[in-house]
Amino acid sequence: MSEGELRRGDVLLCQARPLSNVEIEATELAASAEIQIKMLPCRVSRMEKVAHDVMVLNLKLPASQRFDYLAGQYIDIIMRDGRRRSFSMANRPQPGQELELHVRHVPNGYFSSRVFDSMKEKDLLRFQGPFGTFFLREDSDRPAILVAGGTGLAPIKALLEQALHNAVPRTFHLFWGVRQRRDLYFHDLVQALAEAHDNVTYTPVLSETDASGEWSGESGFVHEAVLRHYDDLSSHEVYACGPPVMIDAAREQFIPRGLDPERLFYDSFESAVDD
Template sequence: MSFTVTLRPSGHSFEVDDDERILEAALREGFAFPYGCRNGACRSCMGRLLTGEVDYGPKKPPGLSQHDIDAGKVLCCQAVPLSDLELEVREIGAARDLVVKTLPVRVVGLDRLNHDVMEMRLKLPTTEQLLFLPGQYIDILLKDGRRRSFSLANPPHRNDFLELHIRHVPGGAFTTQVFENLAPKALLRIEGPLGAFFLREDNDRPIILVAGGSGFAPIQAIVEHMFANADKRSAHLFWGVRTAADLYRDDQVKAWLESNPSMRYTPVLSASGPEDTHWQGETGWVHDAVLREYPDLSAYDVYLCGPPAMIQAAEAAFVAHGLPVQNLYFDSFEYGADTQEALAGNGGE
């Protein structure tokens, strides 16, 4: 039996097959929903259930709280309809016309950016191109059927190769291979572009960019895209890391500032070590640093990319300080239980 999902406020509708998840059906039918991890952790695909019933199976998704359920929220990547539904969710027109492709790529470069982040450059076949939006991600398709998700760190106009920032996860099968065994010219398969984290270009609101660790990757793509397109909006980048050694593109960001006076940059250390004794910048949690600078966020667009704990803390704090929910865009990367590598989010772990 299939059920009809009607989207509000647009009135668009699509059919969901028996035991099919809402997000799967929406993407199959060409509707661009916000989504990230697709495993129920990142909350990017959350909508509001207006009428009807859904089921999540025996285990509630990790990103869905009892408060969310009581408020009528639904995680589209995990929810299976039990009836026809009316669902309030943001549709994303900009991503709808992009074609998701499965393509072979060749590794053409591996460069360490610091002690635990590697820049990987991938070359597409000469007969293919990948159209994407700044901030989106790709999946690397492993031979055993698993996937590993990484944000594209290059903007669409800089497309000689695809740039990924891969953080070494201890015990992670794929990231260990990248750091220890993968050789240039190796062949991989990818799928993309994926995700709903990308720069919105339909307004003139000033922008706050918040990166956690290697969540800097899609932020780099967004910033470079803004510069290339002479975007007039002001932008303030906050980059939260543990120690100064984790600011693996600090010099590049400072070079941006020299040629783009409308941009500001605030690095934030959460666990400074002995080597950071001369640090005079911000410390603590990165979202707290944002609020010290911007106690009223009502006039801003905010882009967040980092681990789930950072995203959840920042989301609650920023909304409490006036940020309209519709002006918050985030990409949360979650880890798989098998290898502790990132499954979806695209923050480059």
Template sequence: MSFKVTVRPSGQTFEVGPDESILEAALRSGEVIPYSCRNGSCTSCAGQVVEGRVAYPRGVLPPGLSAREAEAGRALLCQARACSDLVLDVSSERAPGEPVVKTLPARVVALHRLAPDVMRLYLKLPATEDFVWRAGQYIDILLRDGRRRAFSIANRPGADEFLELHVRLVPGGEFTTQVFEQMRERAILRLQGPFGRFFLREASPRPWLLMAGGTGFAPLKAMLEQALQGGLNRAVHLYWGARDRAGLYLNELVEGWADTVPGLRYTPVLSEADAGWRGRTGLVHAALLADHPQLAGYDVYMSGPPPMIEAARAGFTAHGLPAEQLFFDSFDFASDVRAAP
């Protein structure tokens, strides 16, 4: 059974099915709702339920929503399911300077394998379109059946005429398997974006700690390129965690930055290091905390898989990091495999 959703102040209406989130249905209908992590942590997609009822998978509130907020009608639309017709208050107005979300075709101009399971994809947009984004934001690749796959933009705005994506091969993943086994140069994709609230707050005077897990390096690469292009004016320490050396798929690039840019430090961390590895081992957030046990004086930016994000949030908070100084992007892989819930 489907339900009707009315969004204020836009007045747009759309139908939401019983097995999809309100955000998924909104995006399918063309309604632009702010969102970022899509796993209920960042609260970018929050809305107010004016009329109707919502519920959450397995009856569990998402991590970014308290019981008191839920009782007051606040909902995180990336997780909420409609239980009736709904009227929602959602702020879809762009802040000053916020990039415009566009839906565009893009041509694949190059594919470079950076690791056995990581492909660098270069996309060229139409020359007639001015696509603007903030370093750290992401795009959605629009699949033919209405599904979406999110990928961070890995190059800074204005660096070149292409969008750079880092695509990790997901076992059983229909789209990522296509990228690795079938996609060729000149293929045409459709994308929508930019999305996300993960970008540098350069007005802050504090030093930055950046932490990536796997291909979570992609948005941090764009951020670092942006900071380096403008002249780095503060201390920055990047931590990059991976399972093995192949997971540090652009290690030499970052080492080159650290060797030549004053104030920039780089610490790679492997969780399953081989006998020849002489660097740090273990969990990447533990390495960061060992070096920086007092975090109140830093701004922290992190991106990577949800388990890393959740462990780091708890650890960083315990070490004095205020919530307003923590910015993150959680890479929660969407399943391409059609399976029962």
């Protein structure tokens, strides 16, 4: 759990021991419950280094196997020694299509260093999934604010592409926060999506701008940019994905601005804890 979750008094029910009778209210999510979790082999069909520390991996699944997921969900890559690493699908599900992952290079990271240093196209991997409850709630017509930090763009891109494919009649405002201009690895693609759809707005935000004055867009932390654009979040839904500090900041600062906590959906890119 993140620092922010601990501060708020959140608990992991699977770890907690009740001291007396307790009543638990659970929200059932029919959409993800119907999808079968599978363990599958896959082949790395394409690798593209799209930024100094981001690799796009395409994974080809066995032709005989069907793999269903909801746009926004993730898989666990399982390494030979059993270690697991989570990565979100960056493309919307389509029958027979490859999975697209955006892998950020974590310095000395066990898996991501392998991706950058020794992985080759045609290598075999194994994964389990899909997991997660980060997907578009289709029972809502609220304007959606999408907040991505770094490779947190991956599930947000899948979610947005799926919504546009389904012609969901809602507005989507995507804020993508990174450090520097070079980190906006899919800037042209996202900008083209926004230009092609009247209901999509795109705001890139850099947290480290230099003195050259070349960047004329938004700067600062991405959640601050959201707050600058929206005084009142009470009629919105927020989908946020990225590093734990970004998710904590979003929770702590969006809810006092009126965001219904039930309308904040997020995946926090926590690092894995090995057994």
